[in-house]
Amino acid sequence: RRGRPGRRGSDLPAPSVALSVLVRTSGLRSERGQHRQRRIRLLLADGQRSFVEALGMRLDGELGLHVVAGTARAEEAVRIVRQHPVDVAVLAVDGAGTFLEAADEVRAARAGLRLVAVAEDGEDIAALVDAVRRGFSGWVPREAGVDQLVDVVRGVHRGETRVPAHLLTLVLDRLLEEQERRRSAERSLAFLTARERQVLAAMMRGAGRDQIAAQLSISSHTVRSHTQNLLGKLGVHTSVAAVALARRAGLP
Secondary structure: OOOOOOOOOEEEOOOOOOOOOEEEEOOOOOOOOHHHOOOOOEEEEOOOHEEEEHHHHHHHOOOOEEEEEEEHHHHHHHHHHHHOOOOOEEEEEEOOOOOOOOOHHHHOOOOOOOOEEEOOOOOOOHHHHHHHOEEEEEEOOOOHHHHHHHHHHHHHHOOOOOOOHHHHHHHHHHHHHHHHHHHHHHHHHHHOOHHHHHHHHHHOOOOOOOHHHEEEEEOOHHHHHHHHHHHHHHHHOOOHHHHHHHHHOOOO
């Protein structure tokens, strides 16, 4: 791979070049001995526009990679994926310009699309767990080199999971803990009567005692009694805690 003059080939580019959202068209670049349909088509998305532009130029020079587009806006990322064939989306997942919440819509916009996360804090377990839940299969710290990013992109495109081993262990532990909390919450909800579940569901929608009474055609006093009973069965002291437990259990 050819490095750019005056810059180490392994460093991710500094955000120093202005971005006009890239949309590479066919015929801009050909690669010797490499058929176009075999190249991995990339979308780059990061809140720092100049970073996207600089990284796009670096990756577009890699054998077997083709940067379809780059953007600094979530809605633009969704539009690009819908309108252009993309194999792998490389998305920023923390900091001010995170695309983590938009990842679900980006992934749904293109069947078979794979996601790689670029993280400002490569050790942020909470962000990594959220990313894994949303379908990301690659994780790269922002300070990593371009070679590492390219390796992760290629691995993810082959269907591999590319998360550092020490982080993957922590993620699995966190997911197992959450699964156990969910099961515990589900066991607690199993003791509720049908009416108590109705009251709890109304509480989850933000309804107050009088509103619940009107919705269920019962008195406010009866709502109060049901509320006290369900709090006792769930082992919590407030309606807020009861709602939080119900959400962990996946109560609709």
